[in-house]
Amino acid sequence: MDTTEKKDDLPLGTPPAFARMHTIIRRACYVLLFGLVIEGALTFPLLAAWYGVPTLTPAEVCDELQKVMYSDDSRTCETADLRSPPLGGPGEAQHQTTAQDEWGVQPKPLYPRIGFRELVRNKEEREARERECAAEGPDHPSCNPGT
Amino acid sequence: MTTTDDTAAAADLGGIGLDDHVERSRQAQRAADRWLIGGTILMGTAILGIVGLPLFLRGLVLQRRAQLAGLSVRPIIVTLIGYMVMLDGALNTFGWAIDLLASHTYASRIFLPTWGNMFDAGYFWHYNNLPVGGAGAPGEKAWEVLGIFVVFPMRIAACIGFLQMKRWGHQWMIVTCWTGMLMWVGYVANMTVYADLRFTSVVFPVVGWWVYDIFYITPFVALPYLHTVNREIFSD
Amino acid sequence: MNQQDRVKRRALIAVQVVIYGYLLTMFLLQLRLYAQRDW
Numbered sequence: 001m002d003t004t005e006k007k008d009d010l011p012l013g014t015p016p017a018f019a020r021m022h023t024i025i026r027r028a029c030y031v032l033l034f035g036l037v038i039e040g041a042l043t044f045p046l047l048a049a050w051y052g053v054p055t056l057t058p059a060e061v062c063d064e065l066q067k068v069m070y071s072d073d074s075r076t077c078e079t080a081d082l083r084s085p086p087l088g089g090p091g092e093a094q095h096q097t098t099a100q101d102e103w104g105v106q107p108k109p110l111y112p113r114i115g116f117r118e119l120v121r122n123k124e125e126r127e128a129r130e131r132e133c134a135a136e137g138p139d140h141p142s143c144n145p146g147t
Numbered sequence: 148m149t150t151t152d153d154t155a156a157a158a159d160l161g162g163i164g165l166d167d168h169v170e171r172s173r174q175a176q177r178a179a180d181r182w183l184i185g186g187t188i189l190m191g192t193a194i195l196g197i198v199g200l201p202l203f204l205r206g207l208v209l210q211r212r213a214q215l216a217g218l219s220v221r222p223i224i225v226t227l228i229g230y231m232v233m234l235d236g237a238l239n240t241f242g243w244a245i246d247l248l249a250s251h252t253y254a255s256r257i258f259l260p261t262w263g264n265m266f267d268a269g270y271f272w273h274y275n276n277l278p279v280g281g282a283g284a285p286g287e288k289a290w291e292v293l294g295i296f297v298v299f300p301m302r303i304a305a306c307i308g309f310l311q312m313k314r315w316g317h318q319w320m321i322v323t324c325w326t327g328m329l330m331w332v333g334y335v336a337n338m339t340v341y342a343d344l345r346f347t348s349v350v351f352p353v354v355g356w357w358v359y360d361i362f363y364i365t366p367f368v369a370l371p372y373l374h375t376v377n378r379e380i381f382s383d
Numbered sequence: 384m385n386q387q388d389r390v391k392r393r394a395l396i397a398v399q400v401v402i403y404g405y406l407l408t409m410f411l412l413q414l415r416l417y418a419q420r421d422w
Contacts, residue, residue, distance in 0.1 A: 011222040011223065011224060012221075012222045012380055013222055013225070013376045013377040013379075013380035014222070014224075014376065014377070015375065015377055015388070017375075017385070017388040017389075017392070018375040018388070018392065021371055021372075021375065021392065021395075022224060022372055022375070022376075025224065025228075025368055025369070025371060025372045026223065026224045026227060028368045029224070029227045029228060029231055029365065029368060029369075030227070032231065032362050032364065032365050032368065033200075033203075033227070033231055033234075034200070035361075035362040036190070036196070036231075036234065036235075036238070036362045036363075037190055037196040037197060037199070037200045038196075038197070039359060039362060040190070040193035040194065040196040040197075040238070041193075041194070041196050041197040043193065043194075043262070043359075044193075044194050046265075047258075047261050047262060047265060050265065050350065051261055051264075058257045059253070059257070061257065061261065062253070062256055062257050062260075062261075065260050065261060065264060065271070068264075069260065069271060069272070069273070069274060077253070077256055077257075079253065080251035080252070084250075084251035084280065085250060085251060085275075085277075085278065085279050085280030085281075086247065086248055086250070086279055086280060090278070091251075091275050091276060091277055091278055091279070091280045092251060092256075092275035092280070093273065093274070093275045093276045094275075094276060094277075094278060096276060099273060099276075106340075106341060106343050106344060107272075107343070107344050108343045108344065108347055109268060109272050109344065109347050109348060111348055112348060113348040113349070113350065114264055114348075114350065328402060331402075331406070332402075332405060335405075335406065335409045336409070338409075338413075339409050339412055339413055339416075342413055342416050343416075343420065343422070346413070346416075346417065346422050347421075347422045348422070349422070352417055352422050353410070353413045353414055353417050354414075357410050361406075364406075367399065367402055367403075370395070370398065370399075371395040371396075371398075371399065374391065374395055375391065375392070375395065
């Protein structure tokens with residue numbers, strides 16, 4: 001019969017009534033698969049390029065982000081021992097006091113947006129300031145810029 | 148019904164006994180699965196995904212070749228859905244597991260707040276400020292616990308059963324795809340309620356997160372298939 | 384069987400429309416907030 005011949009073209013388990021639906025789903029899965037893989041591959045290069053790798057090492061990127069995150073130029077990304085969350089011990093920033101936010105039922109952060117490779121500029125400017133402070137002595141305005 | 152037709156037809160082919168056909172089918176499926184599993188594992192690491200994809204595609208090619216040769220292998224769409232939902236679960240689990248369970252490692256602190264600063268400040272704002280560590284966004288930890296300990300293990304187990312063409316695998320895939328819908332609805336609602344916190348000063352606000360995360364809708368796409376496939380092809 | 388299949392197909396398509404409609408709504412809502420607020 002004609003219907004059995006058509007049925008042979010159908011994948012196993014696909015009733016004729018839903019053949020087109022199953023084809024669309026199969027194609028959608030291919031699109032999603034390629035999308036997932038390509039975005040997974042592009043994520044690290046994109047993050048690296050934007051945040052200053054290889055001029056900055058990943059550890060230095062971490063340091064710079066901490067400084068932006070808590071609006072505090074002295075923060076760094078230190079190695080943590082086993083006595084850290086979730087295994088016990090205080091959170092890395094648990095007792096921080098420098099973060100700038102508008103508090104309320106919906107907090108709004110006040111840190112600035114980080115532009116393309118802006119972390120590199122942040123680091124260079126800070127180091128230039130520190131050199132100037134070291135050279136000029138503690139009374140020079142480059143040391144501890146006014147809040 | 149179609150399976151017995153296939154095997155009966157195969158038994159009719161001169162010289163190929165039923166046992167032989169079953170054995171050759173099993174071997175062909177296993178050969179394809181080696182490539183599929185290897186590819187999926189690599190894709191699950193995200194960075195090595197671009198290496199995993201060709202391996203995965205080769206597995207699909209092998210399976211299709213076996214199918215065209217008349218062997219009884221899994222339908223391509225079952226393979227595709229099974230491995231993709233597993234990949235979806237694995238990628239999600241990776242990010243959330245390091246946030247909840249490894250928030251103070253270098254890897255976590257280098258990857259998550261960086262990603263967060265670009266796409267979703269929930270993972271940047273007050274990172275590691277909470278006593279439990281990790282992302283500080285309101286509600287985020289609750290979704291992580293639900294995902295890591297309930298939804299994603301269930302999803303991975305269901306995929307294994309589904310790929311083995313087991314009836315329970317098919318049933319639990321339906322369950323886990325619906326729970327995926329629950330997760331998405333709740334998670335997106337939470338993000339939207341706290342949108343000021345999640346998107347202020349983010350490099351690519353709103354559009355960045357959606358472009359990144361829209362590819363995780365595989366459970367939604369799979370649902371109509373799971374509800375319309377002939378259940379007979381899944382055995383007890 | 385045909386009527387059952389038709390009902391089933393419509394229901395499944397309706398589920399897809401609802402869920403993608405929800406996602407699109409949230410996306411547009413977030414864009415609207417982005418336009419209105421200082422992000």
